[in-house]
Amino acid sequence: SKPEDKGFELALITDVGNIDDKSFNQGAWEGLVKYAEENDITHQYYKPTEQSTAAYVDAIELAVTGGAKVIVTPGFLFGPAVFEAQDLFPEVKFVLLDADPHSEDWTQFRAEDNVYSIYYAEEQSGFLAGYAAVKDGYTNLGFMGGMAVPAVVRFGYGFLQGAEYAAAELGLADVMVKYHYTGNFDDTPDNKAKAASWYQSGVEVIFAAGGKVGNSVMSAAEEADKKVIGVDVDQSPESDTVITSAMKELGNSVYLALEAYYADEFPGGEIVTLRADVDGVGLPQDFSRFTTFKQADYDAVYAKLVDETITLKTNADGGNEAGVPDAAKLGLTAVKITVE
Amino acid sequence: MDTIYFVFQNSLLFTVPLVVVALGGMFSERSGIVNIALEGIMVIGAFFSIFFIKTFQGSIPPQLLFILAMFIAIIVGVLFSLLHAYASINMKANQTISGTALNLFAPAFAVYTARMVQGVSQIDFENNFRIPKVPLLGDIPVIGNLIFQNVYITTYIGIGILVVASIILYKTRFGLRLRACGEHPQAADSAGINVIKMRYTGVMLSGALAGLGGLIFVVPISTNFSGSVLGYGFLALAVLIFGQWKPSRILFAAFFFGMMKTIASTSTIIPFLADLSLDPAIYKITPYLATLIVLAFSSKNSAAPRAAGEPYDAGKR
Amino acid sequence: MEYVIEMLNITKEFPGIIANDDITLQVRKGEIHALLGENGAGKSTLMSVLFGLYKAEKGTIKVNGQVAKIHNPNDAKKYGIGMVHQHFKLVHNFTVLENVVLGVETVENGFLKLKDAREKVEKISKQYNLFIDPDALISDISVGMEQRVEILKMLYRENEILIFDEPTAVLTPQEIDELMKIMKNLASEGKSIIFITHKLNEIKQVADRVTVLRKGKYIATVDVATTSKEEMSEMMVGRKVLFEVEKGEQKPGEVILEVKNLVVKSKHSHKNAVNNVSFKVRRGEILCIAGIEGNGQTDLVYALTGLTPIESGSLLFKGSDITHSTIRQRSVSGISHIPEDRHKHGLVLDYNLAENLVLQSYFQKDYQNNGFLKFEAIYKHATDLIQQFDIRSGEGANSKTRSMSGGNQQKAIVAREIDKNPDLLIAVQPTRGLDVGAIEYIHKKLVEQRDAGKAVLLVSLEMIEVMNVSDRILVMYEGELVGQADPRVVSQQELGLYMSGSKREVIE
Amino acid sequence: MNKLLKSKGFQNASASILSIIFGFVFGFIVLLISNPANAVGGFLTILSGGFTGGMKGLGQTLYLATPIIMTGLSVGFAFKTGLFNIGASGQFIIGAFTAVFIAVKATFIPTEILWLVALTGAFVAGGLWALVPGFLKAYRNVNEVIASIMMNYIGMYLVNFMVVKTVFDAARNQSMTPTRAIIPKVGLDTLFNGSNVNLGIIIAILVAIIAYIVLEKTTFGYELKACGYNRSASQYAGMNSKRNILLSMVIAGAFAGLGGGLLYLAGSGKHIQVVDILAAEGFNGIPVALLGLSNPIGIIFAAIFVAYINVGGFYMQLYKFVPEVISIMVAAIIYLSAFSLFFREQISAFFKKRTEGK
């Protein structure tokens, strides 16, 4: 049987992580699978031979050989690959998450009609998490990001601004936030020890924005009887310590993109950032693990994000190149950051 | 004082698995078989035992489940190590080759099988195995704080293994024969010892301990497993060499390393280190650099078992 | 006549060589049965078959008339067979006691019980005058002591059939005498002994009968009492052998090496290994350093050849100061060295014979061109030396040296070092473990060197060799030179007194 | 002919081929168990490996082989001299960083030669990194395995630190693109259209050949091996064994370092990720070296073979197989190649019988 006979109409290509990373890739994949299964469409994911633009392009080519009509490429590393592939395979559609097509050296930016680029307003998602945590009575927080990539940085900056916003509302003078990038997306003893030391020193809740780093943090939280805020998808099933998660609607946006494609309305050439206004980011609708923070509080602040009463600083205007936050730029007064 | 307890308790996270796995390596190398497959055996041990935990979590009380999982890890480790034993003992294979093959095989197998069986490569589990405080003992001042609070049962098992391993190695007939096989198998053979059997036993012990080590490494640090022990098998090998193939020194080496790693990742709550506010990279590098420096000043004589790594050949001159 | 051991028509092959070709050996109860043969004749192999280390392709073994299946040393143990191997099988970092009990430990609930064992060891040690310290580490004791530990191992196991594979090769004369006494003692207690040696004197001294092998084949078994040494050696090598070293008058020439107040630090103790030693070696003479093993000869040689740093003193070679020269510089300027330990220093066992034969000269113009080895020349050189020195091995120049017999390994080293045509040849125990034919040959080579106006510094523990070969003798004791003698006039007894430290004189 | 059949090289090679065949059989069984319907198709894809994608696939094979030839050489060269260089990973990444650093920062060097300078830098840096375990081994008697493991981690953390400080592309958390120092394609890109193969593969093969000549044909190689086999004997023979150990480590490290340079300057959009994960290429060098019997020429073939079936594994995804199967198969092949002694004996016994039978 030649593979082309069957073919896989919908494809997803992974970059660093695996398809089942319980956050980013998986979120996107689940959206794809949901749509494919509901409509009985063949689908498959592919792993490149190595981590390089060329290998990503090869994987795209393989997917095309395999009959792909729409290819989902989650991750900012796909920027240059899709930049090339959009010309190589003009008949194929690309859904690019967390990036827009650009040349390797950042000199050219161009999204053709077959590319739909989706960004998420992670800063808003992080904001909601920070806001909820402080509103719920936590005053000693931690942010543990994986690597300082733009999306993670946005989560972090948003988290700080959310905490500040809540502190201002509550009239708190001091909210402590420890801030750290682990340098990996893994569950290592080092990450666990780090998280444990934060909890030991009084941190009550840690926002873990880095794939499996979260598992180390949850492990430490379970031991110390402290709390965790999850990331990307609703991670509350993974541990009872997860009070909420700073989500981006990966699955949903992929689903919607596919729906649009089959309705002949593929938003080709568009580069969008999904914000609160389109429900692109948010916290899960389960508030049972909070004590004082309620749905109503959430809805109120969410509305302010939607109508842009609250605007947030992001990568460029919130800190330095390496993703280290700057209290002054972020307008933090009550929130005291300790960067580690 | 709390900080000291905390750092100590946390360093056990690194120390205990390293000790257990390095002791496994010790038995193998003392019998004359170099086992660089420790990493792979850890992965396989962790894989099956955590799968077991996932399956039975909730229906069996945690500590019992944990202990049963340890048995699984041990059995699987032994079985897997037999591949290494067969290649290096019966086939007189180059032991690095066979070990490398197992290291390559284990993670691929774990990921592949997990996907086949459950669709995803991660195996989730709930970490409810920690003992906040051992009754009575936990109240002993200092000692209680150090080793009877916030511990895993594995800490005691690790200590037990260490004690038993030193006794076996130095006080029993088995230990004497094992050591003879690693130093001078021709001498052992001519003294009527079955070198093949001893070497099999040595490798199987290493399989048992490395398999177990895989489980007890993963459990305290995460809430899922995805086919990797992050190079700790190789670090255990380093600890074995650092520890000069001797139990007490292995403990020292693992503890030294574990302490350095803990200090590195918790520097910010250690008062005088927090004040220095050095770049995190420096802390990350320190444990490895310090080990190198210690080695440079302590390695005048190597105590490596002389015959380790050489296939046994009865007629060798 | 009843035999305890019968090895009938044994054949054992190794790749490229038949080590034992239809050999028959019959040993009577209570006798000392010598096994004689040139290097590589197959003696050790035969014994390894008997001891279960090798499996013969053909032949049967009978013990006390019954066919015995011996597949491993454990089986041998059941038949009461014990063996002292040519290369000792002792675990270096175990104590004497641990080595002795290994394999036959007494235990209580799996724990070692060494108390009874210790008592037994002490008792045996006393009974046979072995003077063994059960707690000494093997790595700390002398070779002679290791030999005794091996013997003790057999006695401890209460073996009835004892195999000694070249036990005297590494012993001092006094130690050999002791060993002979022990062996006689054992035989008189009814134990049967198979004794491998190249030294006909020893056979004459203790053995009842002797079986001779030559090139893997059985030659004959004869009574020792009625067979002369000459006859035995002729059986062994297939021709007449000269026992006296033929050499003309010496014509000492200029001083070639001058050692002045040499001091070498010991690695093990505070005392100096070599303490304030001075002497001169002249062209045209064979100077022998005699002494009991472990009196600093090794360190002296290491210092002369550059393997060990010198604490103080100086070395003048052909008039220039080489005190601080490297090993290579000394070698190139004309010093050759036949090392004591052929496996540790003498050979790279994983290189083939040809590669080993250029170990000291691969960098010379003859064998390399701009850093590239000239293989043709190297193999030609090897073929020449193999012929010239009668080095026997399975695959000629291509043989891995690891697979060669000890004697032939030694010949290869001697060939290499003499072929360098040195001004000074330092030969340490050059004939250790060699058969008479080979010894004769090597001695002849040493004398040839001397007669060609070269200097030879011979370090030997072998009394006969010292007396026969040298032109002048210096005796070393505890790191110092304590006596000087002329071999033509000195008696063995007198030399023995110097060697044991009972007599000393000031040397100029 | 007979001479050829009995030659050692032939017997070694046929032993390796035998293990490859058995390894494939094992892989096929794995495929059969996990997905019987697609097993045949998937397996044929693995077999056709690099050929699956036509000339492009072959080019990709060569591209993927390039770095592992170098790390394989690094491990193999050290093996030949009695050392186990488990530190190729650290040396590789240090080399990679140096190459990228020079490529990005040395703007004053003309583009035509910048890549060459950067590769030289990688070569030197890898060597220097291995100098540490080499020195410790030679002069302080520190086991090279443990020292190399430590240097792997130190190298990884140091490179992460240095990338962030010097050549950081913050938006992607990786090193910048070394646009000015891409290794020339010398027409290989037209021959193997669409692939990333470049002059690097030729450099790697040349280096392997040089390594072979050095080891087998020169006095230097003779010394290195002698020292590896028997350090005391090499001292006795007047060789400077300490220097040899040191040099041998340094050369091994330089090979790995060059491998890093060759990969990251290949122009395939490969960047140094700032992640705390040891470079896999270094560890992949171990099986390659072993499969190639530590012989530099054998290593070329082994690396190409491993790359070849990896490409096959990539294409096999069309049959819904996870590429991990390839690792399982390579593991089986390596494991079986450990039996090569056994296979060799069987093979030589076989030919012996045949010649005797005549």
Ligand SMILES: Nc1ncnc2c1ncn2[C@@H]1O[C@H](COP(=O)(O)OP(=O)(O)OP(=O)(O)O)[C@@H](O)[C@H]1O
């Ligand atoms: N030879 C021995 N006999 C009995 N017990 C021993 C012996 N050597 C060590 N032990 C004990 O075993 C335990 C572990 O010993 P350790 O690993 O420190 O070896 P060590 O003391 O360095 O000895 P060695 O160098 O002889 O191996 C300690 O409790 C020690 O007292």
Ligand SMILES: Nc1ncnc2c1ncn2[C@@H]1O[C@H](COP(=O)(O)OP(=O)(O)OP(=O)(O)O)[C@@H](O)[C@H]1O
């Ligand atoms: N393990 C081996 N592999 C290959 N050949 C061997 C091996 N052992 C012995 N031989 C060969 O068998 C022959 C007999 O060796 P053996 O050691 O029995 O001789 P020997 O009489 O003890 O001589 P020597 O006194 O020189 O040691 C030698 O030529 C040797 O090369």
Ligand SMILES: [Mg+2]
């Ligand atoms: Mg012999």
Ligand SMILES: [Mg+2]
């Ligand atoms: Mg012999």
